[in-house]
Amino acid sequence: MKNAISIDLEDWFCAHNLNIRMENWDNQELRIEASTTRLLDILRKHGTRATFFVLGWIAEHLPDLVQQIEEQGHEIATHGYSHTLLTETSPELFEADLKRALDVTGTCVRQSIMGFRAPSFTITRKTLWALDILGKHGIKYDSSIFPVGFHPDYGMPEVPLSIHQRGAVVEVPLSCAEILGRKIPCSGGGYFRIFPYLVTKALMRQCNRKGRPVIFYFHPWEIDPGQPRVKLPYLKSFRHYFNLGKTESRLNRLLMDFEFAPIKEVVGL
Numbered sequence: 001m002k003n004a005i006s007i008d009l010e011d012w013f014c015a016h017n018l019n020i021r022m023e024n025w026d027n028q029e030l031r032i033e034a035s036t037t038r039l040l041d042i043l044r045k046h047g048t049r050a051t052f053f054v055l056g057w058i059a060e061h062l063p064d065l066v067q068q069i070e071e072q073g074h075e076i077a078t079h080g081y082s083h084t085l086l087t088e089t090s091p092e093l094f095e096a097d098l099k100r101a102l103d104v105t106g107t108c109v110r111q112s113i114m115g116f117r118a119p120s121f122t123i124t125r126k127t128l129w130a131l132d133i134l135g136k137h138g139i140k141y142d143s144s145i146f147p148v149g150f151h152p153d154y155g156m157p158e159v160p161l162s163i164h165q166r167g168a169v170v171e172v173p174l175s176c177a178e179i180l181g182r183k184i185p186c187s188g189g190g191y192f193r194i195f196p197y198l199v200t201k202a203l204m205r206q207c208n209r210k211g212r213p214v215i216f217y218f219h220p221w222e223i224d225p226g227q228p229r230v231k232l233p234y235l236k237s238f239r240h241y242f243n244l245g246k247t248e249s250r251l252n253r254l255l256m257d258f259e260f261a262p263i264k265e266v267v268g269l
Helices: 022-027 032-045 056-061 063-071 091-106 129-136 189-194 197-209 234-241 244-257 263-267
Strands: 002-009 051-054 075-078 164-166 169-171 176-179 182-185 215-218 259-261
Touching: 002 032, 002 263, 032 063, 032 244, 051 056, 051 063, 056 063, 056 091, 063 075, 075 091, 075 263, 091 129, 129 169, 176 197, 189 215, 189 244, 197 244, 215 244, 259 263
Parallel strands: 002 051, 002 215, 002 259, 051 075
Antiparallel strands: 164 169, 176 182
């Protein structure tokens, strides 16, 4: 089965966990070019094309990087401009942020931007208003809903695990396997770094056996163990830094064990 692989194109300092405000991003060390170039080499080695959810701030500062990604055959989607959580904004501010992201990213690429992913998966019960705004601006699919109920920042445990129509867009939820009635994430990111690789592989195989493609994600900073360290509370530090040195080798194993394609191809757009 063909699964979907996606990269949220943001630098280490954009992560919500680190709480570095956008007005201070210009003062941080840019590391995303080197890590993304390494990711592109890995994907090319395995003959895999992916979806890159590009943060508008990155597109504005590094347009050549976004162009390079497109030239290598990958899908360009949007991650908004400022990495502001939808749960911390209003419909009006979200729409302005989305429009800015589409404008700056659209000038970098030739393809139409069909997909959106909310920062920290923050399309929740309280922010479903965002789906109509996405449709208004030509977005065909959203990949922002995580069907879990335990995370403090995101989650809608009641939504279907499979790809489905939701309002104005096709919803491509992040993947979970069901074990003894519980939903266990197998979508990548911190879960990919925290769970042993064989656990992730088994959970993904279960999704495929049930006829569901896995929607997998990660960030360029997750293969960059040399990134600057920020003093954080233990849980946030664990979520951000755990096993950064192992992600690249695990990613190579993943790309050998499963077949992947951009999200728009898996959805059929």
